[in-house]
Amino acid sequence: xxxxxSSVGIPSVDRAVAELxxxxxxxxxxxxxxxxxxxxxxxxxxxxxSRALQDLHARIRHCSICGYFSESDPCHICSSDSRDxxxxxxxxxxxxxxxxxxxxxxxxxxxxxxxxxSPIDGIGPEEIRIRSLLERLRGDIREVILATNPTLEGDATxxxxxxxxxxxxxxxxxxxxxxxxxxxxxxxxxSTLAAALSLRTEM
Amino acid sequence: xxxxxSSVGIPSVDRAVAELxxxxxxxxxxxxxxxxxxxxxxxxxxxxxSRALQDLHARIRHCSICGYFSESDPCHICSSDSRDxxxxxxxxxxxxxxxxxxxxxxxxxxxxxxxxxSPIDGIGPEEIRIRSLLERLRGDIREVILATNPTLEGDATxxxxxxxxxxxxxxxxxxxxxxxxxxxxxxxxxSTLAAALSLRTEM
Numbered sequence: 001x002x003x004x005x006s007s008v009g010i011p012s013v014d015r016a017v018a019e020l021x022x023x024x025x026x027x028x029x030x031x032x033x034x035x036x037x038x039x040x041x042x043x044x045x046x047x048x049x050s051r052a053l054q055d056l057h058a059r060i061r062h063c064s065i066c067g068y069f070s071e072s073d074p075c076h077i078c079s080s081d082s083r084d085x086x087x088x089x090x091x092x093x094x095x096x097x098x099x100x101x102x103x104x105x106x107x108x109x110x111x112x113x114x115x116x117x118s119p120i121d122g123i124g125p126e127e128i129r130i131r132s133l134l135e136r137l138r139g140d141i142r143e144v145i146l147a148t149n150p151t152l153e154g155d156a157t158x159x160x161x162x163x164x165x166x167x168x169x170x171x172x173x174x175x176x177x178x179x180x181x182x183x184x185x186x187x188x189x190x191s192t193l194a195a196a197l198s199l200r201t202e203m
Numbered sequence: 204x205x206x207x208x209s210s211v212g213i214p215s216v217d218r219a220v221a222e223l224x225x226x227x228x229x230x231x232x233x234x235x236x237x238x239x240x241x242x243x244x245x246x247x248x249x250x251x252x253s254r255a256l257q258d259l260h261a262r263i264r265h266c267s268i269c270g271y272f273s274e275s276d277p278c279h280i281c282s283s284d285s286r287d288x289x290x291x292x293x294x295x296x297x298x299x300x301x302x303x304x305x306x307x308x309x310x311x312x313x314x315x316x317x318x319x320x321s322p323i324d325g326i327g328p329e330e331i332r333i334r335s336l337l338e339r340l341r342g343d344i345r346e347v348i349l350a351t352n353p354t355l356e357g358d359a360t361x362x363x364x365x366x367x368x369x370x371x372x373x374x375x376x377x378x379x380x381x382x383x384x385x386x387x388x389x390x391x392x393x394s395t396l397a398a399a400l401s402l403r404t405e406m
Contacts, residue, residue, distance in 0.1 A: 008301050009279050010272055012255070012262040019255040022248070024240050025233060035259060036298045037227050039272060043260040045225070050253035052215070052222040056238060057246040059215040069213055069242060076212050095239045098211050 008032070065136070067112035067129055069094050077109055084108045086142040090133065090161065092116050092149055100147065108145070111136065116153035117160055125160065134164065143171040150177055211235070268339070270315035270332055272297050280312055287311045289345040293336065293364065295319050295352055303350065311348070314339065319356035320363055328363065337367065346374040353380055 007014050013035055020031035038046055062068070063075035070076065077083055077097075087108030091097060092115060100106050113128040125131075137144070144165050148154035158174055165172045177195035179188055188196070210217050216238055223234035241249055265271070266278035273279065280286055280300075290311030294300060295318055303309050316331040328334075340347070347368050351357035361377050368375045380398035382391055391399070 008272075008304060010263070010274060012258045012274060013272060016255040016259050019252040022252070023237050025236065030228060032298060032301050033228065034226050036296075036301075038256060038259055039263055039297075046256050046260055049222040049225070050257055052219040053241060053249050054253055055215045056219050056241055057249055060213070060242055069211075069216060071213055071215060093239075094242075095235060098235050098239075101211060 066110045067094070067114060067132075068097050068110055082107070086140060087145065088133075088136065088141060088143075089145040089147050091147045092154065092157075096147065096149075108143075113148070113157065116148055116151070116157040118153045118156075128157075130161070130164075133161070137165065137168055137170060141170050143173060145173050145175065147175045150175075269313045270297070270317060270335075271300050271313055285310070289343055290348065291336075291339065291344060291346075292348040292350050294350045295357065295360075299350065299352075311346075316351070316360065319351055319354070319360040321356045321359075331360075333364070333367075336364070340368065340371055340373060344373050346376060348376050348378065350378045353378075 008017075013032075016035045016038075017028060017031040020026050020034055021028055026034070059071045060069050061071070061073055063070045063073055063078055065074045065078045068075045068077060072079070078085075084107050088111050089100065089106060089108055090111045090113060091100070092113050094112055097110050097112065100110075111129070111133045113130065113133070115123055115128045117123055117125065117128065144161070146158040146161055148157045162172045162174075176199065177192065178199060179185065179192060179196045185193065211220075216235075219238045219241075220231060220234040223229050223237055224231055229237070262274045263272050264274070264276055266273045266276055266281055268277045268281040271278045271280060275282070281288075287310050291314050292303065292309060292311055293314045293316060294303070295316050297315055300313050300315065303313075314332065314336045316333065316336070318326055318331045320326055320328065320331065347364070349361040349364055351360045365375045365377075379402065380395065381402060382388065382395060382399045388396065
């Protein structure tokens with residue numbers, strides 16, 4: 001065993017562990033567990049996993065309208081007849097669409113910014129997809145829902161967009177703040193609790 | 204979006220998520236996060252991950268002596284000149300070797316049983332590598348350390364092996380029980396605490 005704590009002294013295992021550790025949320029222990037699992041499985045299982053991962057890059061494009069992942073252009077959401085194209089939900093990242101789609105509660109379309117304004121990281125309005133959002137607003141849009149993250153950058157981005165969109169005469173809304181379902185007052189941070197109190201709704 | 208909560212409606216993403224979800228410790232959310240990460244990376248990164256995983260099955264064998272994973276036979280531990288071949292540490296699974304090697308504290312060799320005795324699961328002495336262990340004990344062995352898990356099955360297996368090995372005149376030991384380093388008495392289960400008390404060492 002070398003000085004490297006995650007090395008097990010078997011080159012192909014170490015290599016697989018190192019590759020898996022590049023993935024978010026996977027540390028050396030979990031990577032070893034995954035490798036061990038794969039070693040016990042049939043070879044075809046690894047091949048089918050590899051093929052599925054390689055297919056991602058081969059097949060996935062960005063939708064030219066909303067910027068979401070897609071195998072077709074426009075994506076399945078932008079081209080769906082059952083979606084309301086007059087309501088655009090603006091999010092930072094494609095995975096935010098995954099999250100909202102899971103609710104089964106939103107029937108409009110999306111616009112993916114690809115990030116949030118962050119001057120200290122050098123991300124200004126030109127670095128994210130604001131220009132293409134404004135172009136879409138020339139169409140018949142009823143409402144823009146700003147669903148950027150409830151963070152400093154997400155809030156700043158929402159404020160910036162609100163100032164651009166409201167003058168056009170389109171309704172702009174921001175996703176609500178408050179306690180998460182199943183959350184516990186005792187453990188809520190001050191900012192969340194303050195928002196939950198000031199945004200309280202009549203019963 | 205279909206009724207399947209983890210579907211995002213993009214076939215190649217859904218397929219990659221489904222493949223990743225087959226792995227232990229990876230649920231739909233984490234799988235989506237991994238897919239999203241891979242989509243942002245260079246294609247070569249996925250290829251290098253796939254190759255590393257496929258190499259596992261192509262290159263890894265079981266050591267014919269100890270049963271550990273290896274690219275060579277015997278494995279790098281059994282064939283190392285710096286290991287004490289007179290001390291055999293018996294473990295249930297190959298990943299237990301990963302764990303013990305990480306301590307850098309054991310310099311003997313291993314024997315992987317491939318499981319533990321479990322009559323209700325139909326695992327008797329013939330189902331695990333006990334016969335090959337006994338064959339190894341015909342050589343010049345000074346000590347056998349029983350490092351099966353401190354579970355019902357692991358303890359039963361250790362007891363079974365002790366009864367076989369002690370009559371041969373070889374020293375048999377069992378890994379110690381007690382509180383884990385950094386552990387907290389308050390949260391220790393009764394069995395661990397009872398073991399820690401009865402196995403206390405003089406200071």
